[in-house]
Amino acid sequence: MTDLKAVTELPTKTGHFGPYGGRFVSETLMSALDDLSELYERLSKDPEFQAEYDYDLAHYVGRPSPLYFAERLTQHVGGAKIYLKREDLNHTGAHKVNNTIGQALLAKHTGKPKVIAETGAGQHGVATATVAARLGLQCTIFMGATDIERQKLNVYRMRLLGAEVVSVSSGTATLKDAMNEAMRHWVTHVDDTFYIIGTAAGPHPYPKLVRDFQAIIGRETKRQSMALEGRLPDALVACIGGGSNAIGMFYPFIEDESVAMYGVEAGGHGLDGDDHAAPLCKGKPGVLHGNRTYLMADENGQIMPTHSVSAGLDYPGVGPEHSYLKDIGRVNYVAATDQEALDAFHVLTEIEGIIPALESSHAVAFGMKQAAKMDKDKILVINLSGRGDKDIHTVAAIDGIEI
Amino acid sequence: MNRIDRCFKALKTTGKKALIPYITGGDPRPGLTVELMHCLVESGADIIEIGVPFSDPMADGPVIQLACERALAHNTSLRDVLNMVKTFRQTDANTAVALMGYLNPIEVMGYAPFAALASESGVDAVLVVDMPPEESADLSAALKSLGMQSIFLMAPTTPDKRADLICGQGEGYLYYVSVKGVTGSAALDVADVKANLDRIRSKTDLPLAVGFGIKDGATAAAVAKVADAVIVGSALVNCVARNVNDDALIKSELSGIMRQMRAAMDAAV
Numbered sequence: 143m144t145d146l147k148a149v150t151e152l153p154t155k156t157g158h159f160g161p162y163g164g165r166f167v168s169e170t171l172m173s174a175l176d177d178l179s180e181l182y183e184r185l186s187k188d189p190e191f192q193a194e195y196d197y198d199l200a201h202y203v204g205r206p207s208p209l210y211f212a213e214r215l216t217q218h219v220g221g222a223k224i225y226l227k228r229e230d231l232n233h234t235g236a237h238k239v240n241n242t243i244g245q246a247l248l249a250k251h252t253g254k255p256k257v258i259a260e261t262g263a264g265q266h267g268v269a270t271a272t273v274a275a276r277l278g279l280q281c282t283i284f285m286g287a288t289d290i291e292r293q294k295l296n297v298y299r300m301r302l303l304g305a306e307v308v309s310v311s312s313g314t315a316t317l318k319d320a321m322n323e324a325m326r327h328w329v330t331h332v333d334d335t336f337y338i339i340g341t342a343a344g345p346h347p348y349p350k351l352v353r354d355f356q357a358i359i360g361r362e363t364k365r366q367s368m369a370l371e372g373r374l375p376d377a378l379v380a381c382i383g384g385g386s387n388a389i390g391m392f393y394p395f396i397e398d399e400s401v402a403m404y405g406v407e408a409g410g411h412g413l414d415g416d417d418h419a420a421p422l423c424k425g426k427p428g429v430l431h432g433n434r435t436y437l438m439a440d441e442n443g444q445i446m447p448t449h450s451v452s453a454g455l456d457y458p459g460v461g462p463e464h465s466y467l468k469d470i471g472r473v474n475y476v477a478a479t480d481q482e483a484l485d486a487f488h489v490l491t492e493i494e495g496i497i498p499a500l501e502s503s504h505a506v507a508f509g510m511k512q513a514a515k516m517d518k519d520k521i522l523v524i525n526l527s528g529r530g531d532k533d534i535h536t537v538a539a540i541d542g543i544e545i
Numbered sequence: 546m547n548r549i550d551r552c553f554k555a556l557k558t559t560g561k562k563a564l565i566p567y568i569t570g571g572d573p574r575p576g577l578t579v580e581l582m583h584c585l586v587e588s589g590a591d592i593i594e595i596g597v598p599f600s601d602p603m604a605d606g607p608v609i610q611l612a613c614e615r616a617l618a619h620n621t622s623l624r625d626v627l628n629m630v631k632t633f634r635q636t637d638a639n640t641a642v643a644l645m646g647y648l649n650p651i652e653v654m655g656y657a658p659f660a661a662l663a664s665e666s667g668v669d670a671v672l673v674v675d676m677p678p679e680e681s682a683d684l685s686a687a688l689k690s691l692g693m694q695s696i697f698l699m700a701p702t703t704p705d706k707r708a709d710l711i712c713g714q715g716e717g718y719l720y721y722v723s724v725k726g727v728t729g730s731a732a733l734d735v736a737d738v739k740a741n742l743d744r745i746r747s748k749t750d751l752p753l754a755v756g757f758g759i760k761d762g763a764t765a766a767a768v769a770k771v772a773d774a775v776i777v778g779s780a781l782v783n784c785v786a787r788n789v790n791d792d793a794l795i796k797s798e799l800s801g802i803m804r805q806m807r808a809a810m811d812a813a814v
């Protein structure tokens with residue numbers, strides 16, 4: 143059996159989780175990444191920085207987020223007790239802000255006056271624009287043209303917050319292309335620009351620092367489960383785009399072997415075809431966006447177009463720590479299809495009065511399936527990573543309703 | 546001796562500087578690439594950098610992004626580009642060829658099979674844009690065992706400590722990226738480039754090649770005065786982009802720019 147304590151000490155100094163992670167970028171960015179690693183090493187041990195971060199999470203984001211017992215959902219499913227970790231109640235409506243608060247504080251320490259970010263669903267873009275507004279930083283958000291179309295509400299929110307939203311129409315015009323463009327912009331403006339990456343992927347030290355900033359989710363869940371149930375949950379479920387909400391939930395539980403963990407990828411039209419975004423279920427290791435990780439690539443190494451009804455999961459890669467956790471078998475990676483996610487979206491809305499983000503709906507869909515297989519005295523926690531207001535137009539269009 | 550080392554040694558005796566054109570393999574279509582390579586040699590190339598198209602060229606500006614898209618529209622693969630080099634080698638045994646691209650196609654093929662195929666095809670060196678020396682030990686070893694070299698990048702942002710590391714691992718030539726930015730960026734600042742090259746030269750005897758932002762004869766000449774080699778990419782790829790359906794025009798424009806640069810460089814040194 144793998145030494146799980148050692149697993150929690152990853153990444154190595156060079157940013158590796160076993161064979162995954164690392165730093166695969168062009169030379170121009172290497173020294174900026176070295177500087178960021180050094181800064182983060184220093185500040186992560188600095189009580190003053192931690193206090194500032196904790197203060198912002200409490201008073202600006204509204205943490206801790208509740209661990210809510212979904213009683214009617216539990217009855218509906220008829221299995222394990224289902225709890226929802228309510229990241230949807232955070233300021234700006236998703237877990238993304240936990241990370242942008244942290245990275246914006248880092249940006250402030252570098253003295254760089256500009257921040258950039260890539261975004262898929264727009265949640266990370268909104269969370270970045272929000273902290274930029276609050277700190278008076280100039281903010282540019284890169285977003286695929288396809289995603290701009292399907293997440294109009296968030297685009298407008300970003301603009302209201304004073305951010306410039308750059309439409310990216312190269313490649314597949316989705317999240318991966320937005321990330322390419324953000325990298326290109328960063329190479330050109332590295333002296334005065336801080337890149338706030340939105341998920342636990344990218345070159346070292348991003349996967350580590352994003353995980354650390356999101357780990358508040360799992361730490362709170364642990365504490366809340368002890369308070370409410372007097373014990374740890376039996377299973378954790380989180381959706382996986384790049385993997386930041388999932389690693390934030392999972393990381394504090396890695397050593398707790400009794401806790402089963404499930405990462406839910408976007409199954410799109412089904413894992414049998416190519417129309418999905420499930421690199422951990424169906425992909426192979428490769429290198430993209432600065433790290434070695436599981437990817438969806440063809441036999442020639444070209445990155446494949448992905449599909450998901452949710453923009454935030456529509457990404458061909460995944461954070462490197464998940465690749466490692468898959469290989470050592472500590473986390474199970476599964477998928478939920480578009481249809482399963484849409485069904486779960488409606489179920490949760492109708493019987494709990496909570497409208498989940500389409501991303502989170504993937505976790506809800508699998509969580510319901512899994513809970514049904516478990517005994518009633520078991521506890522399953524679904525990370526409800528975001529709220530669904532941004533997806534109302536998408537869901538209405540799919541249901542044939544004009545609003 | 547490797548063709549690249551031989552090339553720089555020969556140039557040293559004449560006092561001339563190397564001209565290194567870049568084109569993307571398979572652009573505008575796979576059938577034309579070998580002809581374009583010969584055309585580049587005839588119009589003054591010393592070494593050819595041939596790009597392996599990639600779906601996500603993060604370090605490239607729009608010009609080379611579009612070249613990748615044109616090549617990928619024909620499904621041009623790493624294997625195909627190696628085949629192009631092999632065909633080129635049948636009639637040109639002297640001109641050095643460096644493969645330039647992103648890591649994922651090589652990862653997917655596997656380092657050892659890639660090195661074997663590259664060597665068999667007559668490749669002299671490999672430059673992987675998204676693989677800094679810290680990550681390159683295994684690939685470099687696989688290439689070296691078959692007599693091929695690893696080319697590394699240096700940038701204006703490279704601090705001294707990293708420069709030492711890169712100089713220690715570099716082979717063939719060092720590719721100095723003249724501007725902070727992607728390929729096809731605005732013109733470079735020659736004084737700035739000179740200052741950086743002086744700094745690097747104090748650390749290594751490797752030839753120093755300068756790329757990014759060299760678009761015309763005048764810039765090429767100015768760079769030739771301070772560097773050992775001039776790399777030109779987007780300006781050539783633009784000739785392809787402007788004339789995708791006219792092979793003759795692509796060739797005449799390519800050789801036009803090459804000859805202009807060659808003449809300007811030779812006159813300057």
Ligand SMILES: Cc1ncc(COP(=O)(O)O)c(C=O)c1O
Pocket residue numbers: 236237262263264265266340341342381382383384385386387388453454455499501502527528529
């Ligand atoms: C609500 C929500 N959940 C999940 C994700 C997926 O990202 P990650 O896997 O990094 O948590 C997104 C991304 O946009 C999101 O907005």
